[in-house]
Amino acid sequence: MKVFKFGGASVKDANGVKNIVTVLNEVGYQDLLIVVSAMGKMTNAFEKIADAYFLKKDELPVFIKEVRDYHYSIVNELFENKEHKVFSEIEYLFIGLTGFMIQNKATDYNFVYDQIVSIAELISTKIVSCYLNDSAIENTWIDVRECIKTNSNYRDAKVDWKLTEKSIVTKINPRILYITQGFIASNESGNTTTLGREGSDYSAGIFAYCLNADSLTIWKDVEGVLNADPRYFQETQLLEQISYTEAIELAFYGASVIHPKTLQPLQNKGIPLLVKSFLNPKKKGTHVSDGKKLVPETPCFIVKKNQLFLSISALDFSFVVEHNISEIFNLFHQYKMKVNLIQNSAISFSICLEDNFNLIKNLLAELSNKYKVVCFEKVSLFTVRHFQNKNIEELEKNNKVLLKQFTQETVQIVVQ
Numbered sequence: 419m420k421v422f423k424f425g426g427a428s429v430k431d432a433n434g435v436k437n438i439v440t441v442l443n444e445v446g447y448q449d450l451l452i453v454v455s456a457m458g459k460m461t462n463a464f465e466k467i468a469d470a471y472f473l474k475k476d477e478l479p480v481f482i483k484e485v486r487d488y489h490y491s492i493v494n495e496l497f498e499n500k501e502h503k504v505f506s507e508i509e510y511l512f513i514g515l516t517g518f519m520i521q522n523k524a525t526d527y528n529f530v531y532d533q534i535v536s537i538a539e540l541i542s543t544k545i546v547s548c549y550l551n552d553s554a555i556e557n558t559w560i561d562v563r564e565c566i567k568t569n570s571n572y573r574d575a576k577v578d579w580k581l582t583e584k585s586i587v588t589k590i591n592p593r594i595l596y597i598t599q600g601f602i603a604s605n606e607s608g609n610t611t612t613l614g615r616e617g618s619d620y621s622a623g624i625f626a627y628c629l630n631a632d633s634l635t636i637w638k639d640v641e642g643v644l645n646a647d648p649r650y651f652q653e654t655q656l657l658e659q660i661s662y663t664e665a666i667e668l669a670f671y672g673a674s675v676i677h678p679k680t681l682q683p684l685q686n687k688g689i690p691l692l693v694k695s696f697l698n699p700k701k702k703g704t705h706v707s708d709g710k711k712l713v714p715e716t717p718c719f720i721v722k723k724n725q726l727f728l729s730i731s732a733l734d735f736s737f738v739v740e741h742n743i744s745e746i747f748n749l750f751h752q753y754k755m756k757v758n759l760i761q762n763s764a765i766s767f768s769i770c771l772e773d774n775f776n777l778i779k780n781l782l783a784e785l786s787n788k789y790k791v792v793c794f795e796k797v798s799l800f801t802v803r804h805f806q807n808k809n810i811e812e813l814e815k816n817n818k819v820l821l822k823q824f825t826q827e828t829v830q831i832v833v834q
């Protein structure tokens with residue numbers, strides 16, 4: 419059996435959905451399970467609904483209209499027959515959304531977020547499943563919440579592998595072509611959970627693992643895994659083969675083309691991951707497996723923008739030692755900062771951070787009670803794997819360097 423995953427970019431409009439038919443007809447759809455994620459940027463749009471539900475109820479109708487209009491414009495383009503069951507299925511999901519918002523008494527934001535944001539995945543898969551059926555690609559829509567089981571850590575739920583494997587093996591008939599959702603799952607009480615943003619690659623990895631699949635293919639709007647993020651680097655090169663470990667490293671440092679958690683289950687069973695272009699399905703793309711580390715052997719560039727760089731020293735110029743560091747890290751944890759790089763010297767401690775929850779002011783207020791803190795905002799963190807000296811010179815030439823750190827195969831440079 420094989421598993422395919424189509425991401426948001428592949429189904430961002432009606433043509434994207436039509437293109438899935440083209441891809442499947444070109445590469446075949448025997449013994450396959452397909453994970454499809456929310457259309458385009460719909461997860462962001464549903465996040466706005468969840469926020470408004472909590473904070474600005476008067477803005478709810480505008481945000482709900484936005485997601486309704488987006489989906490209805492796609493289904494209207496795809497389905498000429500306005501009596502098609504896809505229309506009532508989607509309406510049913512929207513009624514469920516409104517019903518939930520009226521009846522809900524829970525005050526836990528994360529719980530509510532998962533119940534709301536998951537609708538985007540359900541709508542998307544309903545549309546794709548119906549469209550494929552109409553295009554002679556017979557398939558069965560399945561609710562992934564019957565398959566992937568997690569704990570109740572809403573928004574970042576942990577997979578219960580035993581239960582998940584059992585459910586998947588029981589529910590999935592390898593002879594049927596299934597269309598299912600990524601990113602969402604359910605807990606013991608049957609409530610919807612989510613696996614963390616961008617989690618649908620991971621969902622596909624979970625299916626591949628539990629089904630002992632021959633391979634997992636994720637279809638992207640790029641040729642495969644490139645040696646640099648094409649949004650920020652002009653000249654990029656396709657990586658034809660990378661090892662799981664190299665892919666995990668690249669994902670860890672922020673190569674956002676693969677979700678980091680996806681790789682572990684595949685590596686455990688030696689299931690190859692193929693990253694291919696949905697625009698050129700016959701092209702080979704990238705092959706991730708136990709094989710060679712990196713083909714071609716070339717430096718790989720990763721950039722994380724919009725970072726914070728803090729330099730922290732004691733007010734009395736004493737050394738920054740263990741108890742200070744543990745205190746500082748507790749504060750990072752408290753203010754949900756993501757630490758991307760640290761460096762310690764005798765009297766100062768430097769950190770490159772990501773402030774995903776907009777809490778830097780509170781953190782700085784607290785830190786400066788005890789420490790002298792210098793903060794640089796909007797800095798970039800460049801990581802170069804398998805670097806050559808000329809790569810470093812190039813980065814240094816064009817930017818003001820705040821910090822540079824080497825390990826054997828990797829250099830990280832924070833620049834302003």
Ligand code: ADP
Binds near residue numbers: 428642643645649673
């Ligand atoms: P989807 O959600 O549709 O599955 P993503 O948008 O999450 O796809 O991932 C694909 C995008 O990842 C590409 O369009 C590209 O801009 C970006 N990207 C970042 N780093 C890389 C890289 N090293 N190689 C290829 N794409 C990359």
Ligand code: ASP
Binds near residue numbers: 425615618
């Ligand atoms: N739709 C979800 C998100 O945007 C999951 C995914 O696409 O991977 O985070």
Ligand code: MG
Binds near residue numbers: 425426616
């Ligand atoms: Mg994505």
